[in-house]
Amino acid sequence: MDPSRVREPVRNPRIWVGIGVILLAGIPWYLPEGTIGPTVLGMPLWTLVAIGSSVSLCAYLSWVLTHHWNLVEDAEEADAAEDSEGRC
């Protein structure tokens, strides 16, 4: 298998920094206790930031799963294709 195509999330520190940043952005540690603040569509802004962080985490992890995990997939799929050709 082409080594340049091998991808493993744990080998890429930037992935984990990204997860950390998204998590910390979703927790209101940076605001004083009891703040409600400006509201948008009835919701306090900080709650919308927290919801946005959760949605971003979903999107980010989807991207990681799709683009940064490939250890044996190519080899397995090639084997599976060979098997199915052999049966035909």
Place this chain on the structure above:
Amino acid sequence: MGELAFGGAAGVVVLVAYAAIMLLIGYFVGRGGRDDLKSHYLAGGNLGVIVLFFTLYATQYSGNTVIGYPPQAYREGFPWWQSVTFFTLIIAGYLLFAPRMYVLAKKHSFVTPVDWLRHRFDSRGLSLLATFLMLWGLANYLLEQLIAMGHAIAGLTGETVPYQLGVLAFVCVMLVYSWSGGMRAVALTDVMQGVALLIGVVSLLVGAFVLTGESPSDTARYLVANEPEVMAVPSLRGSINWLSMMLMVAIGIALYPHAIQRVFAARSERTLKRSLLPMVWMPLITAGVVWCIGMVGIRLFPGLSDSESERLVGMIANEVAGLNVVFYVAMILLFGGVVAAIVSTADSALLSLSSIVSRDFYARHVRPDASEHRQLLVGKLVGGVVVFGLLLLAWNPPGTLVNIFVLKIELLIQLAPAFVLGMYWLRLRARPVCWGMGAGAALAGGMTLAGTETIYGVHGGMAGLLLNLVICVVGSLLPSRGPDDVGETNSSARVRT
């Protein structure tokens, strides 16, 4: 949960129908099945995308998510949104070890998580300690499900079916289909249970908004104006607790033995990735929806005490069922789905427990020459005995030391250094891992027993994990003193591609 006005005879019919479907699945899957450990406990390592997705879903979300989380949102307010993030973060927990673990499991035919520890560390002490922690965590998890199952059945049937009889009947159904069909039956029943639960919670949320007669924005405005404390920023300690909870759940749930076994059971790497992909988004439509139900509950039933709030889902469902016949049917399906979801979570834990007992305890330490058929038999029998023992415990809870029966994630998270660090850092040695695991579990367990849930917002499980990590790292960096401390010598954790 309280008595449900829409339950009774209709609830009994739904429960009987669910039970019949589960038994049929067990019967058809069990016919002509192979009698070996990998076929029974891992479905032959051949689960496809859809079934693997639903069985991962059922492992992660139980009936407790539907019954227990809305009251939590009711009491804690917006900060319980953290439940959505921690369920998403579990996928990041998998990414720490699952890609390489999948490859190694296929290569070395792992059946239980302890197979990995034996392969990597070759240490009897470490394997035994990890086996004990896994069995303890699984048994407590199972106990929690059995208690929840009883309350859900009694509530749904309006006490037509008494608590004990209902649980006994469903435990027997669960044992029959999981004994006859193994992981394949467990995973297929998870599909039916997952679909029922999803339809039910979405119907409950729609019904709750119909009851308020207002838009989500109006409900939020009401909460800001009338219950500002539930929409306010928590203290710094609360924020630390929020982060600690997310990390503990993310790592702990990814390390549940039955979760790891689902990684082993995937047909291929592509299958595993494609099953985890929708799992990333499921928290928004499961935990997010039940969080919303809790917040709408504040609007519908303001001023409930903590104990009254525990019945919140039943109270909302009663009102929703009264709206019209469509919601009535949806609510019956929801509560049938809740019971089914509890059963689906319990069966996964039971199967995993049986596999660890038969392979890691019986075949290793009692009868090393036992055939796979005999190992399977012992696993099934011990699993049955454990379930009935837990049922007695659920019906007669001990007066003292009751806190040790809630320890699950706090203990299982102590496996993280052995599974994650052990996979990538070849210098990590068995003895420090064993001491670290023991010390971390003792600290987490001690804090729970002492009633000290957190240290400045940090959970006992996370404090234990920190201690565990320090012991693992420092102990592995020190010069080795014994020939039996062989962890670093096994270099096969490397993946060669």
